[in-house]
Amino acid sequence: MKKLMLGMLMILSQQLVFAQYKLSGIVTEKNNNQTAISGATVEVAGNGSTLTNSNGAFNLSLRQKGTYTVRISTVAFKVFEQTVTVTDKETKLNVLLEAQPLFLKPVEVMAIRAGDRMPFAKTDLSKKEIEKMNTGQDLPFILNQTPSVVINSDAGNGIGYTGIRIRGTDATRINMTLNGIPYNDAESQGLFFVNLPDFTSSVNSIQIQRGVGTSSNGAGAFGATLNLSTNEFNEKPYAELTNGFGSFSSWRHTLKAGSGLIGKHFTIDGRVSFINSDGFIERGASDLRSAYLSAAYINKKTSLRLNAFTGKEKTYQAWNGIPEAKLRGDATKLVEHYNNNYYLYDTPEDSANLFNPNNNRTYNYFRYGNQTDNYRQTHYQLLFNHEINKSWNINTAFFLTRGLGYYEEYKRGESLDDYGLNAVTADIIRQLWLDNYFYGTTFSAQYKHNNDQLTFGGAFTRYDGKHYGKIVWSEVAVPKDYKWYNLTAFKTDFNFYTKYQRRLNSRWEAFADVQYRNVNHTIKGFRKNPTLQSGGNFNFINPKLGVSYANSNGWLGFASFSIGNKEPNRDDFEAGVTQKPKHETLYDFEVNIEQRKAQYNWSITGYYMYYNNQLVLTGKVNDVGAYTRTNVPKSFRAGVELQAGVKPISWFNATGNLTLSSNRILNFTEFVDDYDNGGQKENKFSSTTLSFSPSAVAGITLNFIPVKNGEISLLNKYVSRQYLDNTGNKARSIDPFFVSDLRFSYQLRFKKVKEVNLNFQLNNLFNRMYETNGYSFGYIYGGQTITENYYYPMAGRNFMAGIAIKL
Structure with missing residues (x-):
């Protein structure tokens, strides 16, 4: 094992020593001022994607030199797609995006989301990231790798009733909106994701704000805010x-x-x-x-x-x-549990099901x-x-x-x-x-x-x-x-x-x-x-x-x-x-x-x-x-x-x-x-x-x-x-x-x-x-x-x- 680890480290170090091919550039709006566009998605087929920063800049590492298809997209602008040949260690591509002749700004979402420079802890998930994680499980399982998140599932596999906690607070303290519209149950203030089966297949972006966050509609945010947007514009069929x-x-x-x-x-x-x-x-x-x-x-x-x-x-x-004694397969404590709760197991079938040793974790x-x-x-x-x-x-x-x-x-x-x-x-x-x-x-x-x-x-x-x-x-x-x-x-x-x-x-x-x-x-x-x-x-x-x-x-x-x-x-x-x-x-x-x-x-x-x-x-x-x-x-x-x-x-x-x-x-x-x-x-x-x-x-x-x-x-x-x-x-x-x-x-x-x-x-x-x-x-x-x-x-x-x- 030690030799294997040393070998992997040597290979990795060699890869780090050799210069990698890079594609970098700046994305700006095609206008008189050439305004920088932040948050634009830059995709290189087969080599992943990245987002432009607040100055419109991006940088992607490539596997090798060659010809690549670059696609740049963002709300309210026409999609840019171009074939780029990479021969040098770093290739620069400065792009002017043309504004769509249509009003595509999601004002209903912009009003309640935290922008790049707002002073709140947040995580943004793009459509590509959501698609990659969406296997049919409920929304909490898609958010599982984001900071401070703990998830659970009644059925044990993420389908059906599921739950989420962020910074230790439960769903009744998490404000959730769909296109800026409140989703939390008005009375319990809870989030029932089971009522939105596969909804993430229609979602194009998610923002998670941790803490109180910026003002939003609906239930008060005491641990986090979830903002989901579905209003995506698709120019082509x-x-x-x-x-x-x-x-x-x-x-x-x-x-x-x-x-x-x-x-x-x-x-x-x-x-x-x-x-x-x-x-x-x-x-x-x-x-x-x-x-x-x-x-x-x-x-x-x-x-x-x-x-x-x-x-x-x-x-x-x-x-x-599942009762703890049953889950752990502890026969002695299981008898104690049964004696203390005999009224729950008042039929022979109930008792047989409880004492069946083959279903301790699925009971x-x-x-x-x-x-x-x-x-x-x-x-x-x-x-x-x-x-x-x-x-x-x-x-x-x-x-x-x-x-x-x-x-x-x-x-x-x-x-x-x-x-x-x-x-x-x-x-x-x-x-x-x-x-x-x-x-x-x-x-x-x-x-x-x-x-x-x-x-x-x-x-x-x-x-x-x-x-x-x-x-x-x-x-x-x-x-x-x-x-x-x-x-x-x-x-x-x-x-x-x-x-x-x-x-x-x-x-x-x-x-x-x-x-x-x-x-x-x-x-x-x-x-x-x-x-x-x-x-x-x-x-x-x-x-x-x-x-x-x-x-x-x-x-x-x-x-x-x-x-x-x-x-x-x-x-x-x-x-x-x-x-x-x-x-x-x-x-x-x-x-x-x-x-x-x-x-x-x-x-x-x-x-x-x-x-x-x-x-x-x-x-x-x-x-x-x-x-x-x-x-x-x-x-x-x-x-x-x-x-x-x-x-x-x-x-x-x-x-x-x-x-x-x-x-x-x-x-x-x-x-x-x-x-x-x-x-x-x-x-x-x-x-x-x-x-x-x-x-x-x-x-x-x-x-x-x-x-x-x-x-x-x-x-x-x-x-x-x-x-x-x-x-x-x-x-x-x-x-x-x-x-x-x-x-x-x-x-x-x-x-x-x-x-x-x-x-x-x-x-x-x-x-x-x-x-x-x-x-x-x-x-x-x-x-x-x-x-x-x-x-x-x-x-x-x-x-x-x-x-x-x-x-």
């Missing part, structure tokens, strides 16, 4: 067919097509997708279907676009997780054949962009999101008295329904002149929701489709923001941003407490200030301070009349320094996020008997995010990130149910670790290009210990894990076929046994403190292969 298959009977079929520019003004783009998987977990199956349609009218100063997309999901539920408590979640979500978006003059652009959008579906479950031995019926016990099948409309408008105006840029914007949204439950079968006679609860909820959200950027000189730029947000949430009852009326009205002021620096040598940096406020979610309001939750406030300090060069880049971002009244689980039972989150006065997240990339030679490049952090609650009190004496026992901590907040998260990607148009990538992810609750107890935690995926891709080109992309991804290359999510609860019984941990394991070695044909 195209068609794409993608098919994939993999482990656990996973299949993916996607068909995309576009008309190109019709009559110099119209475009139509569409997609249909089908994804099916049995899942790694028993009965963790998913049947996902989606469609996307976008039609646009564009002229020189105006664009009008209508988007309609829908997702339908049917997923068998695996959300109970699913649910066995009813239709224990499924069934939901359809349909989005309608109408977006209008207009250029008033060279300085002013305006945007407005109207949207409607329609959601309808239910969760069906089998319940044994239910007391029908709890359902408003006779006091008898019976097995039943029930459905818990959601029926909602989410609609509203967003708007923005941008002014840009010389060194000043000013943006006004905001949104008004309304949520009308119904929650009801139906008994669809019972052992004893009940009225047909009997509804035992039928509740409503309403939520309005209005915000207005102003952003100002000032270029102080060639290197320094100042930024100021302030947002006013009003939220009114009215809840007319809860399933378990139908007479409890709750909710609240909130007024927030969210200011941000920052300064950024950049010079021509590739040095950049920023410093910023932001305040974010966030309302409680629906479950928090179930605390009761006397224990209403308070809103949360976050003070976010960020500082960054980085350097970008043609063959390497690095970045260091430090952050301190201090929370006032953060809502966390404490185990406390509120005055209506529910375990809801409680405000803790003081808590914080402090860390450093390190990023680096290197391309020493044309056939190899590497990128990596590492986040080191401390995530603490000060003066925390845990409440434990005491079944021996009644009530709850209190355990006090002066300082303890926030749940699901690992102190170290790292991602490393190694890319090898052994042949032209071929790439081999090794993707590595490390996550340190995560605690299941807020006590910092190692016995209630997820073990650290390091997992690697191996990806192969190869591109073929034919005369009548634009591209044929072959890909194969081997997930969990070294077959690690690890978990990414879980939960814990404890109680005192028989003089002992009993802890029950449940985990969600990920699949062992598995694969996904596919072929994409582009015409």
Whole structure:
């Protein structure tokens, strides 16, 4: 092994000594001033791609001398494509891009995204990067290699219900927009990616902002913001067919097509997708279907676009997780677990399934054949962009999101008295329904002149929701489709923001941003407490200030301070009349320094996020008997995010990130149910670790290009210990894990076929046994403190292969 490593180092050192062939240049606009164009994609067939910097410059390493096809593209400009012959060690190509005679600026996205010089920690993913990572898994798995990200999957293979945390904060604290329009569920504030099957196949760019970030529409950002854009302009007709298959009977079929520019003004783009998987977990199956349609009218100063997309999901539920004793195959503790929870396993089949040694990592408590979640979500978006003059652009959008579906479950031995019926016990099948409309408008105006840029914007949204439950079968006679609860909820959200950027000189730029947000949430009852009326009205002021620096040598940096406020979610309001939750406030300090060069880049971002009244689980039972989150006065997240990339030679490049952090609650009190004496026992901590907040998260990607148009990538992810609750107890935690995926891709080109992309991804290359999510609860019984941990394991070695044909 030592000789092999020395040999590889010698080969690598020899490659580094020999000068590489390079293609460099500057991309500018074809006008009187030849303005530099930043963020343009420069592609060299078979040799990767790069983006131009703030000065419009680019630099690409090439495998050898020869003739290459160079393609340069960016929004609002005509695509540049030219054959370039490289003979010298460095070949320069200065390009003038011609502006499209059409208004193609995505004002709705520009208004809320952070530009290159804005003082916020961010990561941008281009269409090419998204395509390379898109194997049919949900969005979190595409974002897995970005900084401070930890992902999970109920079914264990990334299809179905998935989740994401950024800087330790969960999806309810991550603001997400689709073309500038809010996506978070209005009541829970969560992100349900399962309702957007294969949506990333229609996405052309993603921006992830970490921390409070710049003002956006929708839920308050307490850990990150995700901005997805689908409004891509395709000048020429195209068609794409993608098919994939993999482990656990996973299949993916996607068909995309576009008309190109019709009559110099119209475009139509569409997609249909089908994804099916049995899942790694028993009965963790998913049947996902989606469609996307976008039609646009564009002229020189105006664009009008209508988007309609829908997702339908049917997923068998695996959300109970696996008891720790079962997962570890510990026979003694499994008997203890069974004795402590005998009421859950009241049939011989239940017991046999629990004690079956062949399914320890794939065990699913649910066995009813239709224990499924069934939901359809349909989005309608109408977006209008207009250029008033060279300085002013305006945007407005109207949207409607329609959601309808239910969760069906089998319940044994239910007391029908709890359902408003006779006091008898019976097995039943029930459905818990959601029926909602989410609609509203967003708007923005941008002014840009010389060194000043000013943006006004905001949104008004309304949520009308119904929650009801139906008994669809019972052992004893009940009225047909009997509804035992039928509740409503309403939520309005209005915000207005102003952003100002000032270029102080060639290197320094100042930024100021302030947002006013009003939220009114009215809840007319809860399933378990139908007479409890709750909710609240909130007024927030969210200011941000920052300064950024950049010079021509590739040095950049920023410093910023932001305040974010966030309302409680629906479950928090179930605390009761006397224990209403308070809103949360976050003070976010960020500082960054980085350097970008043609063959390497690095970045260091430090952050301190201090929370006032953060809502966390404490185990406390509120005055209506529910375990809801409680405000803790003081808590914080402090860390450093390190990023680096290197391309020493044309056939190899590497990128990596590492986040080191401390995530603490000060003066925390845990409440434990005491079944021996009644009530709850209190355990006090002066300082303890926030749940699901690992102190170290790292991602490393190694890319090898052994042949032209071929790439081999090794993707590595490390996550340190995560605690299941807020006590910092190692016995209630997820073990650290390091997992690697191996990806192969190869591109073929034919005369009548634009591209044929072959890909194969081997997930969990070294077959690690690890978990990414879980939960814990404890109680005192028989003089002992009993802890029950449940985990969600990920699949062992598995694969996904596919072929994409582009015409």
